[in-house]
Amino acid sequence: MKKKIIKIKDKLIKEIKRAKKEHLMRKYIKENKLFLTFVLTCLINSTMIRFFTIHTLENYLSIKPLIGDSAILILAGSFGYLFKPKNRFKYYLGLEIFFTAICMINSVYYTFYTSFASLSMLSLTQYLGDVGDAVVQNVIQLKDLLYLIPFGFLIFMNIKLKKRGYYKKVELKQERKKKTIKALTTGAVFALVFIITMNSLDVTRFAKQWNREYIVMRFGIYIYQFNDAVTSVKPKINSMFGYDKANRSFKEYFKDEKEVQTNEYTNIFEGKNVIVIHGESMQTNAMNRSFNGQEVTPTLNKLASEGMFFSNFYSQVSVGTSSDAELTNTTSLMPTQSGTAFVSYFNRTYISTPKLLKEKGYYTFSMHGNAADFWNRRAMHESLGYDKFYSKKDYDVNTENTIGLGISDKAFFSQSIPKLEKINEKHKNWYGLFIMLSNHTPFSDTEKYGEFPVDIKETVTKEDGSVEEVTYPYMEGTKLGNYFKSVHYADSALGDFMNELDEKGLLDNTVVIIYGDHDARLPKADYNRLNNYDKENDSVLSKDDPNYKEYDSYQYELGRKVPFIIWTKDSKGTNLNREVKNVMGMYDVMPTIGNMFGYYNKYALGHDIFNINENNIVVFPNGNWVTNKMYYNSQKEEYLSLTDEAITQDEIEKNEEYSEKLLNVSNNMIVFDLLKNAK
Ligand code: GP9
Ligand code: MN
Numbered sequence: 001m002k003k004k005i006i007k008i009k010d011k012l013i014k015e016i017k018r019a020k021k022e023h024l025m026r027k028y029i030k031e032n033k034l035f036l037t038f039v040l041t042c043l044i045n046s047t048m049i050r051f052f053t054i055h056t057l058e059n060y061l062s063i064k065p066l067i068g069d070s071a072i073l074i075l076a077g078s079f080g081y082l083f084k085p086k087n088r089f090k091y092y093l094g095l096e097i098f099f100t101a102i103c104m105i106n107s108v109y110y111t112f113y114t115s116f117a118s119l120s121m122l123s124l125t126q127y128l129g130d131v132g133d134a135v136v137q138n139v140i141q142l143k144d145l146l147y148l149i150p151f152g153f154l155i156f157m158n159i160k161l162k163k164r165g166y167y168k169k170v171e172l173k174q175e176r177k178k179k180t181i182k183a184l185t186t187g188a189v190f191a192l193v194f195i196i197t198m199n200s201l202d203v204t205r206f207a208k209q210w211n212r213e214y215i216v217m218r219f220g221i222y223i224y225q226f227n228d229a230v231t232s233v234k235p236k237i238n239s240m241f242g243y244d245k246a247n248r249s250f251k252e253y254f255k256d257e258k259e260v261q262t263n264e265y266t267n268i269f270e271g272k273n274v275i276v277i278h279g280e281s282m283q284t285n286a287m288n289r290s291f292n293g294q295e296v297t298p299t300l301n302k303l304a305s306e307g308m309f310f311s312n313f314y315s316q317v318s319v320g321t322s323s324d325a326e327l328t329n330t331t332s333l334m335p336t337q338s339g340t341a342f343v344s345y346f347n348r349t350y351i352s353t354p355k356l357l358k359e360k361g362y363y364t365f366s367m368h369g370n371a372a373d374f375w376n377r378r379a380m381h382e383s384l385g386y387d388k389f390y391s392k393k394d395y396d397v398n399t400e401n402t403i404g405l406g407i408s409d410k411a412f413f414s415q416s417i418p419k420l421e422k423i424n425e426k427h428k429n430w431y432g433l434f435i436m437l438s439n440h441t442p443f444s445d446t447e448k449y450g451e452f453p454v455d456i457k458e459t460v461t462k463e464d465g466s467v468e469e470v471t472y473p474y475m476e477g478t479k480l481g482n483y484f485k486s487v488h489y490a491d492s493a494l495g496d497f498m499n500e501l502d503e504k505g506l507l508d509n510t511v512v513i514i515y516g517d518h519d520a521r522l523p524k525a526d527y528n529r530l531n532n533y534d535k536e537n538d539s540v541l542s543k544d545d546p547n548y549k550e551y552d553s554y555q556y557e558l559g560r561k562v563p564f565i566i567w568t569k570d571s572k573g574t575n576l577n578r579e580v581k582n583v584m585g586m587y588d589v590m591p592t593i594g595n596m597f598g599y600y601n602k603y604a605l606g607h608d609i610f611n612i613n614e615n616n617i618v619v620f621p622n623g624n625w626v627t628n629k630m631y632y633n634s635q636k637e638e639y640l641s642l643t644d645e646a647i648t649q650d651e652i653e654k655n656e657e658y659s660e661k662l663l664n665v666s667n668n669m670i671v672f673d674l675l676k677n678a679k
Contacts, residue, residue, distance in 0.1 A: 037157045038092045039073045041150035042099040046221045049103045053110045054217050065220030071190035072222045078183030081176050086167045089158050096154050102225050103147045115373030116212040119232040235344040239671050246668035253665045260600055263610040269596040273510040278435040282516030284561040286487045291454045296484050299495035307567030310580045315518040315562045318621035323375035325517035328586040332604035334666040335621050341670055346380040349676040353590055355385035356599035363387055363427035367416050368435035369395045369407030403448045409438040409493035417500055439490035443482040449489035454481040472535040480526035507569045516562030527551050554640040583628055584609050585618035605666055619659040
């Protein structure tokens, strides 16, 4: 009996507590209707824009942007309490207009560009024209107006509250302060939860701001726009101080008028068309490698053996990866020290290969089956001098022809051919960049790459004479193994492209230039397995094993080489058919091919490899450098000797000084737009 009474008592207490809570909740809602309406309506809008633009399950199920957007809205909304109730609505109306405008502008922008709007673009007057067109063309679209419904709800709430005398209430200063602090604390908690649940990919993508879709999907539209504003203003601030000093050191660097040197390749390609292939994540160490007698990259191997193959060629990219490779290849400049040239400094003056060829009457274009705003290419390709950029909207991309990030290389190339045929009909000479996409990390779309086993198959004759096939897993299931499958696919797409170009006669007067844009950032442990596989135990040999081959951090750095090939249909057997073993970097591409096509950029940072030969040095954005003699790690002040020749402290110091100056001048040229007034 007693027990029963206690139970009932407990129940009653619980019930009272619950009712109290409910009462408090109701009271809170009643007293904060304006604030809550503002937060909720803006949250509905930000969710709507995400759902209408990014059609992936990950996006639909994503809770993070809700937390991020809530944090921003609560923090911004909390200051409304500082105002007296009679003035409060004006504050929330102002905010609501601002946040609704962000959604509406992005909605219109997305329809036009399949990407999100950036403040930095506003500095381009041409862009303003584009947006103007976009607004005119899209203004009647119903989906852009949907964002006004939640907005209308705030107005409706205002009328209701007015009728109920909400604005006539007197709130003491102390009370208003208390409410503000309460709301601010709630906002801070949301912000904290948001920050601590960020993973490393989120952090880097957030900092780089190049993949706008990803940021909106993971962070929400308001945080995206806020981050965009900061990234857009930063380069302006960077370039505000130190112009004179930068200009002086730039003039000093280029003061000696370099004599234009000639060599056996001078002008050999004058008047020829150009196909440049940007080989996504293609690494030299995938070449001349076979699994079970099947080559990983038969196309690259064939082109390399028939044309000019630079076997010691390095990518010099920084955080701008693909875009940095494009920059360095076409301008002979290094990536910037902060931000990326493509995103932050797209509106600078560049002396580039497409521009110099245009002076020779070439039509210049670029083709890439991904969204035009990835890496801000839409704006930057114009700055680099491409007459036209064919992007996702010019291709038929569907679920069937998608691999990894987007359109498969095979679909991309085959849809590019008719475009190229039209260009070829219209223009006597042309230069085109084709940016591949499929061979992109994480190389996990293995079922779409086609059959390419990376295991070891052996036939063993047993004692009784019977023959058995044994399979050792080897690289199957590893990231590096999947990478080989992926490269094999990309290589086969390239092969198909070359065949089709040939069939259409498009290779007859054309030079094909292929480069790997950067290494594939594969785990060192996988290379260790590749080199030290113990098939009997399906494991890696121990370090004490006599057959163990060391794969240390230097091997890894040296293994990041990417292919660079110059090929023509008739190069086989000529002076173009050779392997160039001297170290070479992407910044040497423009001077080297410039000499072949007959153009010259006196502000190039690299050299014509056939003039500098074995004296070349490849500087990396982190300050490391490599010569034929050594790889130098500038941070650790350590080196790996690559020949038997003695290395002196003096040459290290000289190279260190050279690298530092080069990196500095390159950065200044971009940040302070020094080429704008240079003659
Ligand atoms: C994006 C593609 C990949 O369109 O070029 O860029 P990455 O991630 O390699 O820099
Ligand atoms: Mn890339």
